[in-house]
Amino acid sequence: MTNNILSISNVTVKFGGLVALNDFHINVREGGISGVIGPNGAGKTTVFNIITGVYKPFSGSVKVNNMELVGTPTHIIAHQKVARTFQNIRLFANMNVLENIIAGACIKREGTFLSSLFLLPKALKQEKEILNKANKLLQFCGLEKFKDFPAISLPYGMQRKLEIARSLMTDPHLLLLDEPAAGMNPTEKIALQELVQKISEQKISVLLIEHDMKFVMNLCENITVLNYGSVIAEGTPDIIQTNHDVIEAYLGSDVEDDFTIKDTLNVAR
């Protein structure tokens, strides 16, 4: 039996009169890579915001590791082994690459201000562990040669990888990637694809939002398609690519019956 790291059911999110998510559902299996796609404003980022406790659903259930998050205080949700990256890169621009990764550990840091101030053995040990881990992640994400560079000076693709490296400092079980390939060139996208694959091999489940169809279809075992807050299709890339509702949502209603996403969006697998 497969275990789900994430189970969302019957979730509705409203902003005044606007229904951002309407009876939404999704399951992500442990160690799997799943995707959420849909046109602009479909509700994709809202999905991430309910998983991380930024928005409270009007109704429904959001479970991570079988723990119900709806009704759980945000500071407890923050410790549920879920990490995320954002559509707009949010690095500490003038800190170097290693320091940015280390910053990702702040949520896990134990001990008191005084134990750090007086360099007590426990605090020193913890600092050393954090540094070791940051160096390992630097390598894992292929960022070693940029270690001392200010984050802002990195090529775009590397900045996105740095965001991912920083998010991995919290040892997440579920990683949420919001448009990770946005603005990347084809070579950077292939490198990112390999990194996401490597992350999933570490038994970290991944849920990603992405507009790049080739990237989504190559990586995800399961895709959920949103349109105006409702799920209009879900399934494997092969199922999604040929789904007429999906093609219509992206391209309008005057699409011929034998068109597929592969034809229209030039998806090569």
Ligand SMILES: Nc1ncnc2c1ncn2[C@@H]1O[C@H](COP(=O)(O)OP(=O)(O)OP(=O)(O)O)[C@@H](O)[C@H]1O
């Ligand atoms: N805090 C908010 N207050 C009011 N409306 C909101 C808020 N957050 C999102 N929305 C609205 O909810 C709908 C879904 O937004 P969301 O950001 O989830 O879409 P999206 O699919 O991620 O879009 P994009 O691909 O453009 O990022 C949109 O109509 C958006 O304007």
